[in-house]
Amino acid sequence: MKIYVDLALSPDALALLREGTAGHELIFPSKPATSVLAKPEPDPQFASAEIAFGQPDTDAIEKAEHLKWIHVSSSGITRYDNDRFRALMAARRVAVSNSAGVYCEACAVHMFSFIVAQARKLPVSLQTREPNGSPVWNALRHASSTLRGETVLILGYGAIGKRLAELLRPLGVQLMAYRRKARGDEGMPVVTLAELPGALQQAQHVVNILPDSEHTRHFFNTGRFASIKAGAVFYNIGRGSTVDQNALVAALRSGHLQAAWLDVTDPEPLPDDHPLRHEPNCYITPHVAGGHPHEVVSLVRHFLENFQRFTRGEPLTDRVM
Numbered sequence: 001m002k003i004y005v006d007l008a009l010s011p012d013a014l015a016l017l018r019e020g021t022a023g024h025e026l027i028f029p030s031k032p033a034t035s036v037l038a039k040p041e042p043d044p045q046f047a048s049a050e051i052a053f054g055q056p057d058t059d060a061i062e063k064a065e066h067l068k069w070i071h072v073s074s075s076g077i078t079r080y081d082n083d084r085f086r087a088l089m090a091a092r093r094v095a096v097s098n099s100a101g102v103y104c105e106a107c108a109v110h111m112f113s114f115i116v117a118q119a120r121k122l123p124v125s126l127q128t129r130e131p132n133g134s135p136v137w138n139a140l141r142h143a144s145s146t147l148r149g150e151t152v153l154i155l156g157y158g159a160i161g162k163r164l165a166e167l168l169r170p171l172g173v174q175l176m177a178y179r180r181k182a183r184g185d186e187g188m189p190v191v192t193l194a195e196l197p198g199a200l201q202q203a204q205h206v207v208n209i210l211p212d213s214e215h216t217r218h219f220f221n222t223g224r225f226a227s228i229k230a231g232a233v234f235y236n237i238g239r240g241s242t243v244d245q246n247a248l249v250a251a252l253r254s255g256h257l258q259a260a261w262l263d264v265t266d267p268e269p270l271p272d273d274h275p276l277r278h279e280p281n282c283y284i285t286p287h288v289a290g291g292h293p294h295e296v297v298s299l300v301r302h303f304l305e306n307f308q309r310f311t312r313g314e315p316l317t318d319r320v321m
Contacts, residue, residue, distance in 0.1 A: 001311075002027055002066070004046055006054035007073050013296040020304035051310070053303050058085060061094075069310055071303050072098040075107070075160070075290065076239065077320055078212040089321045096321035097306055100159040102298045103290035107209075108163035110289035111237050114261040115152070115168070115205055118233050119145040123283060148172035151202050155179075155219075156209035156238055157186060159318070164207070176203065180215075200227040205235065212239035220244060225251040233259045237289045240266030249275045252282055263289040 004027045009017065018026065029043045040057045047063060052070045058079055061067060070089075072080065077098050080086075089096055117123065121144050130137040150173055154161045157177035165175050165188065175188040176199050182190040191199040200206060206228055210216045220234075221244045228234065234257055236243055245266065251257040259281040265274075268287050276282050292298070306316050 001025070001050045002048050003051040003053060003307075004029075004049035004056065006040055006043075006052070006056060007296075007299070009300070010296050013300045016297060017300045017304070020300070021307065051307075055079075062088065067092075067094050069095045069097070069316075071306055072096065072320075073299050073303075074098065075100040075103040076211050078239065080321075081211060081213040083214075086321055094321075095310075095316055095319060097316045097319045099299055099302055100318045102295070102302045104159035104163045106292040107160045107237055107289045108167055110263060110285070111160070111164050111207060111209075111235060112167045114235050114237075114263075114283075115147070115207075115233075117283075118205075118259055118261060119147050119150075146171065149174065150204045151176065152205040152207060153178065153191075153199050153203035154207045154209065156211065157190070158209070160209050160237070161207075162186075164209075173205075196224075197227045200224065200232075201229050203229060203232060205233050208234070208236040208238050208242060210238040210242045212241045216242045218242070218244040220247070222247040222250070225256065228257065230256055231258050233257065233261070235261045237263040240264040240268060245274075245276060248282075249279065252279045257281075259283070263287055 001024045003021055003024055005017065006029050027045050027049060029041070029045065031041055040055060040060070042057070042060065046052070046056065046060045048066060049064055050066050050068050052061070052067065054073045056070060061070065075098055077096070080096065121140055125140060128136065128140060130140070147168075148171060152168060152173050153176045154164065155178040157179040161177060168175065177186050177188055177190050178196055178199065179190060208220060210219055216239075219242045225247050228251075234248070240262075243266070248260060252260060260279075261283045262276070263285045264287050265276070265284065270276060270284065276284065302317075306318075309316055
């Protein structure tokens with residue numbers, strides 16, 4: 001089979017890929033994609049591909065008549081997640097899978113760190129130089145939470161949300177999830193869009209893991225931030241485009257939100273003069289939640305596991321279409 005690979009690979013990752021696909025033909029573009037958000041350059045070689053691994057261009061996919069399977073090298077599938085592309089893949093019987101299994105652990109741990117840091121008031125504590133027993137010292141101790149009994153609402157309950165829930169459960173939190181279609185195996189209450197305002201009113205922690213799509217852009221707008229319980233904390237490791245950042249600034253400045261923790265913004269990186277950079281209770285990391293050692297090797301291993309499934313005619317892991 002002809003496998004088109006358009007991501008930059010380290011020598012050890014490339015060696016692993018060659019070993020795992022021995023007997024098949026690997027095709028590489030002259031210029032690999034520099035980012036999962038970058039648009040790939042046109043490559044006539046893609047027309048002969050039967051399998052694509054990386055971030056293939058949607059225009060090229062439409063013209064590739066031999067394509068049978070696309071394995072996206074990220075958890076997010078922004079450029080592919082629209083009704084038109086889904087219908088095209090269904091009509092042509094092209095399977096699409098992603099790499100959620102590669103990134104769910106790191107992203108969940110990053111979000112868990114955000115929540116625990118907020119609960120224990122780490123940003124304030126690390127900057128406080130107050131003596132034991134002073135009013136400021138006592139106030140800080142009394143404000144620090146263990147999270148037990150607090151409600152966490154997870155929006156976008158996929159692989160990352162599931163792993164985050166596993167990390168949070170031992171702390172005694174109350175969990176709720178919002179997702180487009182409940183599967184019945186979430187192990188927690190799942191709310192619909194109509195029920196979401198009520199759920200937002202209950203949660204002390206609102207975790208946004210929504211992907212970017214035509215249905216989720218500016219999902220968190222002025223109205224939804226107003227629906228959130230006063231004093232709640234907002235977190236985002238989904239996509240920056242799902243948040244109206246002007247509305248977020250207003251919610252922070254008014255005191256309606258206690259704080260915001262963001263790993264994604266729009267654009268990235270957020271300019272130094274952006275208002276969110278100057279909000280004292282807004283904490284921003286530079287889209288590193290999925291990072292972990294040997295990341296590219298992990299991506300190749302995940303692809304090869306699915307490649308074996310594909311060649312044996314077995315169900316694909318992390319299939320999204």
